[in-house]
Amino acid sequence: MLKRLLLCIDVSGNGLLHGAGMRQFGTAWDGWQVCTVSGLAAAARALRAHSFPVGVLISSFDGLGELDSFLHQHWDMQWVGIFPPRALQMAACRRLVRDHCHDYHTLPVDMLRLRHTLGHAYGYATLRELPHAPLCALEQPDMALKGGGVAIGRLRSQILKVAGASAPVLIWGESGSGKELTAQAIHVHSARAAGPFVPINCGAIPAGLAQSELFGHERGAFTGATRDKRGLIESAAGGTVFFDEIGDLPLPLQTNLLRFLQEKTIYRVGATHSTAVDLRVIAASHVNLLEAVQQGRFREDLYYRLNVLALDVPPLRERKEDLMLLANHFFSTYASERAPMVKGFSNAAVEAICNHAWPGNVRELINRVRRAMVMAEGRAIMPQDLGLSVADESGADVALDGIRWRADREAVQACLASAGGNISKAARDLGVSRMTLYRMIKRLNIEC
Numbered sequence: 001m002l003k004r005l006l007l008c009i010d011v012s013g014n015g016l017l018h019g020a021g022m023r024q025f026g027t028a029w030d031g032w033q034v035c036t037v038s039g040l041a042a043a044a045r046a047l048r049a050h051s052f053p054v055g056v057l058i059s060s061f062d063g064l065g066e067l068d069s070f071l072h073q074h075w076d077m078q079w080v081g082i083f084p085p086r087a088l089q090m091a092a093c094r095r096l097v098r099d100h101c102h103d104y105h106t107l108p109v110d111m112l113r114l115r116h117t118l119g120h121a122y123g124y125a126t127l128r129e130l131p132h133a134p135l136c137a138l139e140q141p142d143m144a145l146k147g148g149g150v151a152i153g154r155l156r157s158q159i160l161k162v163a164g165a166s167a168p169v170l171i172w173g174e175s176g177s178g179k180e181l182t183a184q185a186i187h188v189h190s191a192r193a194a195g196p197f198v199p200i201n202c203g204a205i206p207a208g209l210a211q212s213e214l215f216g217h218e219r220g221a222f223t224g225a226t227r228d229k230r231g232l233i234e235s236a237a238g239g240t241v242f243f244d245e246i247g248d249l250p251l252p253l254q255t256n257l258l259r260f261l262q263e264k265t266i267y268r269v270g271a272t273h274s275t276a277v278d279l280r281v282i283a284a285s286h287v288n289l290l291e292a293v294q295q296g297r298f299r300e301d302l303y304y305r306l307n308v309l310a311l312d313v314p315p316l317r318e319r320k321e322d323l324m325l326l327a328n329h330f331f332s333t334y335a336s337e338r339a340p341m342v343k344g345f346s347n348a349a350v351e352a353i354c355n356h357a358w359p360g361n362v363r364e365l366i367n368r369v370r371r372a373m374v375m376a377e378g379r380a381i382m383p384q385d386l387g388l389s390v391a392d393e394s395g396a397d398v399a400l401d402g403i404r405w406r407a408d409r410e411a412v413q414a415c416l417a418s419a420g421g422n423i424s425k426a427a428r429d430l431g432v433s434r435m436t437l438y439r440m441i442k443r444l445n446i447e448c
């Protein structure tokens, strides 16, 4: 349960707060614990010390100054702005309200209305907290692999088990499902964590240089070898080497790798002696290596050498319970790329996310969330912002939400235009109160 902590910022630091009849705020008011500060630097200090679900900004608004970037940084709070009426005639102030504020008031403050606004903002903050709850309850804080479901829980406990051993690990999983992250987690929890983690993409090693890239070379081994060079395997000494897409490793290199796994020594190209290298080997593949063995593309003996400890990373469609937790996690991770007014996912977007098959797994989810954070035009991400085909995958309800939103937006825009921008007239024409119309303008993200 969130604490009812309220941060009250006198942005301009000119005592506007007290002048506004809010002296009664003190340190406790109407069930709130209030922290009142003057200026943004003091506000930033208060925010480092405590987490506030709701903040009040009172500003005479002489320009944006640092306010925009400050609010951008603290996007996860519900902000209520209080400004002199003239400030709202400035486009910058209106934009700030639209992008960052849960609601706004004009001076002089109507304390009863403010009490309702703050209560509503707190309710909203509480709602936004809920999807994160399983993350806190089930997450192992030191594990980069996020997820609270059974499948990811099983994978995490397997990671911890194999981390304690030193035998090779073979990780299987579809593209983008988290194989490299799994390999990193094994390394981080192993006794070699202080050593290097060296990933090698076996499909991307240039053919002519492959031998020397992996095993290194001695000076004079070939034209252009002007000095001794350590290979990638040697550079992982004391740590872990991760062979990604091991199925793409050319056959001659498979033979050399097998020798290394058997003897724990390597031969640099052109060397007459071997070098002992102590490291852990982890390999990953998104194709079935046994099939590659049957087709003669992968050495059977290497397969059995690598497949001592096998881990399966489940595809995202088999851990739907983690979808929103991951989506919210990436939303927070890439918060700086977010259009300022975007606060989270709409119900329609949640449904579209849950209905999509995610063939590109977690990487696809990251890309779609990042795209939506930029493309969204309202406060909540819609399915189309994620590039998800609403009609095909998410059913009629989701499609309806989007259609309704667009229809409402067009109707309100048309009404405002025919009323010449006069809010009272447009509200009368629509048959709603002025306050309702203001709320609709905000919800539908209409510039006026």
Ligand SMILES: Nc1ncnc2c1ncn2[C@@H]1O[C@H](COP(=O)(O)OP(=O)(O)OP(=O)(O)O)[C@@H](O)[C@H]1O
Binding pocket: 144, 145, 146, 147, 173, 174, 175, 176, 177, 178, 179, 180, 181, 182, 244, 286, 326, 362, 363, 366
């Ligand atoms: N459970 C997870 N929690 C958080 N991030 C994840 C999780 N799984 C994957 N990711 C992220 O998804 C992206 C893809 O993961 P990763 O590179 O490990 O997948 P992969 O299976 O190796 O993909 P590929 O087959 O394309 O090489 C990375 O940015 C990774 O950090």
Ligand SMILES: [Mg+2]
Binding pocket: 179, 180, 244
């Ligand atoms: Mg990978």
